[in-house]
Amino acid sequence: MKSFHSKLFRTYSIMIGLILACLGLVLGQLFPIYAKNASEKVINIKLEELSKDLATTGLTGDEQRDISETIATSFYQAEMLEPHSLWIFLFIILAVTFLIALFLGSSIFKKYAQPIEHLTETAMELARGNYRIRAFEDEFSGMSKLSNSINILARSLHDISVMRETEKERLKTLIENMGSALIMIDRNGYITIVNRSFLKQLDISFKDVDGKLFNKIGLPKKIEDFIDQLFLTEASSREQISIKKNIHTYYMDAYGAPVIGEHGKWLGIVIVMHEVTELVKLEQVRKDFVANVSHELKTPVTSIKGFSETLLYGAYKNEETLLSFLEIIHKESNRLQMLINDLLDLSKVEQVGYEVDLQKVNLLDVVARSKEMTSHIVEEKNMRLEIISEEPVFVLGDLNRLIQITMNLLMNALTYSPEDKTVTITISQTKKCGVIRIQDEGIGIAKEEINRVFERFYRVDRARSRNSGGTGLGLAIVKHLVEAHHGLLEVDSEVGKGTVFTVSIPLVKR
Known part of the structure; x- marks a missing residue:
């Protein structure tokens, strides 16, 4: 594709050529007439001078006339240009004029047309989205103001483009992440x-x-x-x-x-x-919790209210009935107190930032204290409690809270195991943790229920748990206490064969 400068210069050359050609044709017609008239004037002047000279020679009039005609003929032949010589002369003049015009035109176009062409190309590049291009600013070309304006426009468009790309990238990053x-x-x-x-x-x-x-x-x-x-x-x-x-x-x-x-x-x-799966589950847990708390509170409150009303209506007069009812009221009051204490405990350990009093604790001491506090249940059910430990294991923990963890797990093992069975407590350690493993020979837990045993008020066997005096909050408390120790709580169970709870607590750093 030819440039604007080339097209313009070619048009200019054609126009100059046509003008000079027309001028040549006109001059070709006028110049011979002008040359003839000029030659005749020169010849006439020379003939007049010759006539004066011949008059002084003493020749006759006819002789002078013959000589004048002969000389005039010679003058005409000498002064008058031949047509082809005239055309050659005219062509040379026009050719030189054409070349001079081309040279001057080229200089003018180079000064004015090329900057316009460059500005046009710059504008086309800007239209295509190339905002980095810049026009050449030449103060001698006469286009400096236009070039400067186009460059200002290009910089503005480039800044806008960069801003849009930045905003686009930010929006994309925001949406993607x-x-x-x-x-x-x-x-x-x-x-x-x-x-x-x-x-x-x-x-x-x-x-x-x-x-x-x-x-x-x-x-x-x-x-x-x-x-x-x-x-x-x-x-x-x-x-x-x-x-x-x-x-x-x-x-x-x-x-x-x-x-x-x-x-x-x-x-x-x-x-x-x-x-919002977790939120839905939490909402369901909240609803279940409210329902369970209401139910758990309702049972002892109903018993206390019912037996106390019976006593008020005259049953207190019978000493045997009075004693029996008071024992039931006392039992239900203890159950109510236990439930409230567990709720307070659970509320405390569930708080964000709850911390335990960490110190060096021997797991043998924890298990020994737990065994001592559950010995009466072991004797009542004629069960055996075996403790397996090769050496003392020291962990970083809260002694009272570790006893609470072990007590809850041990009480569950004893509660859900039949009489004449064995509960085994094994103390060991790994590279990083001290481990307490409590294994029973009880009813076991179904696989689909294992993940739910740490929910508040969830019971595998509700009747047996309630009869044992449990509130259904023990394992939920255990879970949070183990987490407060930065430990790990695991469950493995098989229905009809028993359950194993494993607690891992970080060792004391040496």
């Missing part, structure tokens, strides 16, 4: 934006969704229904959606809203989803 799932769908139902959280939570890849219809990528039906509702109503909406994945159920808090562009144009919808 936000914890909530996000999806944007245009007015035709095609997916335009989707982030990593959305892909991860729904277990799909980017290539499966990019530029595809939302109802063709295998979204859960409840999410598709939610999207359909947004398209139908074109209004903001919020809904909690449950999604089943394998054997688990996940809960999503979905918020959808229409995307409105300039002039109120409806562009599509955007949906943000937060996983």
Whole structure:
């Protein structure tokens, strides 16, 4: 593609050539006439001078006339130019004039046309999005102001482009790294934006969704229904959606809203989803906790109220009945007190920042104290309590809290084991932890219930637990106390064969 300068110079050359050609044709017609008239004037002057000279020679008139005619003929032949010589002379003049015009035109175009061409190319590059290009600023070209203006425009466009790219990158980073799932769908139902959280939570890849219809990528039906509702109503909406994945159920808090562009144009919808599975579970735990506390409090309060009313209505007159009822009221009062104490304990250990009094503790002392406090139950059920330990194991812990942990686990083992069975406590250590392992030969725990045994008020055998005086909060307290020691609590069980609780507490650093 020829440049603007080349095109302009070629046009200029053609125009100059045409002008000179026309001028040559005109001069070719006028110059011979002018030359003839000039030659005749010169010849006439010379002939007049010759006539004067001949008059002094004494020749006759005829002789003088013949001589004058002969000389005049010679003058005409000598002074008059031949036509081809005239054309050659004229061509040379025009050619030289043409070359001079080309030289001057080239200089002028180089000074003015080339800067314009360069500015045009710069403007075209800016239009194509190349904001780094700059125009050459030459104060002698006469285009310095225009060049400076274009460069200012280029710098402004470059700054705007950089700012837009920065904002775009920030927005992309924000969308990609936000914890909530996000999806944007245009007015035709095609997916335009989707982030990593959305892909991860729904277990799909980017290539499966990019530029595809939302109802063709295998979204859960409840999410598709939610999207359909947004398209139908074109209004903001919020809904909690449950999604089943394998054997688990996940809960999503979905918020959808229409995307409105300039002039109120409806562009599509955007949906943000937060996983609230844990919140739903916590809410359910809270509801269960309130229900369980109410139930656990209701039983002893009802007993105390019922027996005390009976006594007030006259049963106190019978000494045997009075004693029996008072024993029941005392028992239920103790149970109520135990429940309240456990609730207070649990509330304390569940607080953020709860700390235990860490010191050097021998696990043998912990187990010995626990054995002493449960000896009456072992004797009542005719059971055996074996302690296996090769050497003292010192851990960094709170003596009283470690005794509470061991006592709770040991009480569970004794409660859920039949008579004439053995409970074994093994003390050992690993490279980093001291370990207490409590194994019973009781009823065991089903696999599906193992993860729930640390929930508040959860009981494997409710009747047996309540009869033993338990509140259902012991294992929940144990779990939090072990965590406060930066330890680990593990459970292994088999129905009908027994259960093993393993507590690992960090060793004292030497």
